Amino acid sequence: MPPDIEAIAEQVFVALADPSRRALLSELAAAGPATGTELACRLPITRQAIAKHLALLTEAGLVIAEPGERRRVRYRLRSAPMRVAQQFLAALARDWDGPLVALQQHLDKLEE
Amino acid sequence: MGFPDRIERTVELKQAPARVWTALTTAEGLAAWFGDTATIDLRPGGSARMTFGEEHVANMRVERVDEPSAFGFTWHIFGLPEEDPRRTYVEFTLEPNGNGTRLKVVETGFAQLSEEAYKVAFDGNTTGWASELGELVTYLDAA
Numbered sequence: 463m464p465p466d467i468e469a470i471a472e473q474v475f476v477a478l479a480d481p482s483r484r485a486l487l488s489e490l491a492a493a494g495p496a497t498g499t500e501l502a503c504r505l506p507i508t509r510q511a512i513a514k515h516l517a518l519l520t521e522a523g524l525v526i527a528e529p530g531e532r533r534r535v536r537y538r539l540r541s542a543p544m545r546v547a548q549q550f551l552a553a554l555a556r557d558w559d560g561p562l563v564a565l566q567q568h569l570d571k572l573e574e
Numbered sequence: 575m576g577f578p579d580r581i582e583r584t585v586e587l588k589q590a591p592a593r594v595w596t597a598l599t600t601a602e603g604l605a606a607w608f609g610d611t612a613t614i615d616l617r618p619g620g621s622a623r624m625t626f627g628e629e630h631v632a633n634m635r636v637e638r639v640d641e642p643s644a645f646g647f648t649w650h651i652f653g654l655p656e657e658d659p660r661r662t663y664v665e666f667t668l669e670p671n672g673n674g675t676r677l678k679v680v681e682t683g684f685a686q687l688s689e690e691a692y693k694v695a696f697d698g699n700t701t702g703w704a705s706e707l708g709e710l711v712t713y714l715d716a717a
Contacts, residue, residue, distance in 0.1 A: 467685070545654065552652045553578040553684035556662075561608050562585045562679065568607040569589045569597060 467546055473522035474547035482507050483515050487539065490525060495538040497530065579685035587675045591668040594675045595642035598666055622647060635661075643668050651684070660686055 477483050485505050490496060493504075498516060502509040516537055519525040523543050530536040587594055597603035604612035609624025615636065616622075622634040638646030646665040654660060662683035669676045 545658075548653045549651065549684055549686075550578075552654065552662075553581060555652050556581055556681060556684075558581060558583045558679055558681070562583055562677075564607040565594075565597060565677075566585060566587060568603075569587055569593065572593070573589065 470523070470543050471547045471550045474524065474543050477519055477522050477524050480515070482511060483519060486512065486515055486519065487524065490537060490539040495528065495530075495536045497534050497536050499534075501537070579682060581681045581684075582678070584676060584678045586671060587677055589674060591642040591670055591675045594668055594677055595645070598645050598668075599639070599641075637663065638665065662686075 477487070482505075485507065486501060489501060489505060496504075498509065498512050501507075501516075502512050505512070507515075516525060516527075520527055520537075523540055525537045526540050527535050528538055597607060599614065599616050601612045601614050604614065604622075604624060609626055609632065612622070612624045614620070614622035614634075616639055618637055618639055620636040622636055624632045624634070626632070632649055634647040634649045636645075636647050638644055644665065644667050646663060648661040648663050650656070651658065651660050651662055660683070662681050664679065664681045667678045667680075669678070
């Protein structure tokens, strides 16, 4: 595993810790690439705050800035870092303690 | 490194390995403690399937059958898209412990993003839906 994997996961979790950034990512995931102005119209976040959050998300590799028509920059979601973080969550979500207790109880019940 | 690749648990059971083996490797046994329903074709390469509630299905591939000491299977990594081919490997080992069994479960492969796979995932992202939709447009235009 490359050493930067954990750094990538960390950036994802930092990005998701903020409600405005979650809203931006959700909007890009749901509706596709958009400019900062479009995002400001659709979300209850100021244009300045959007610019700041998009800069952080771009830095983290979670969105990519693409030149669009009339030199307007469009932002697009990049899902690869999410998949890195997903693997970390998968290990946490794989609950073996519950099933093993259930196994123990099942076997004890058979004995009775 | 705080990124877990492996989950390991050991549980002491009062029952003998043969009894525990039945609970781990039969449809009836699995449905009694693990899934809500279960089917299993108990041979290496065989398929097994469990359902959890209405929505969750676990499709497993049996990898190791050494009765009554080791049972292994692979399954999909929780949270990844269904079509993602990456899987974790789960192995149960049963060791006699007095009259009972020491059961160990080890699941490995959570951090299996190799540098190559990682790079593919990362770089491949520039394609994704954009290119899929582009291909669809090209295909429709050509028709």
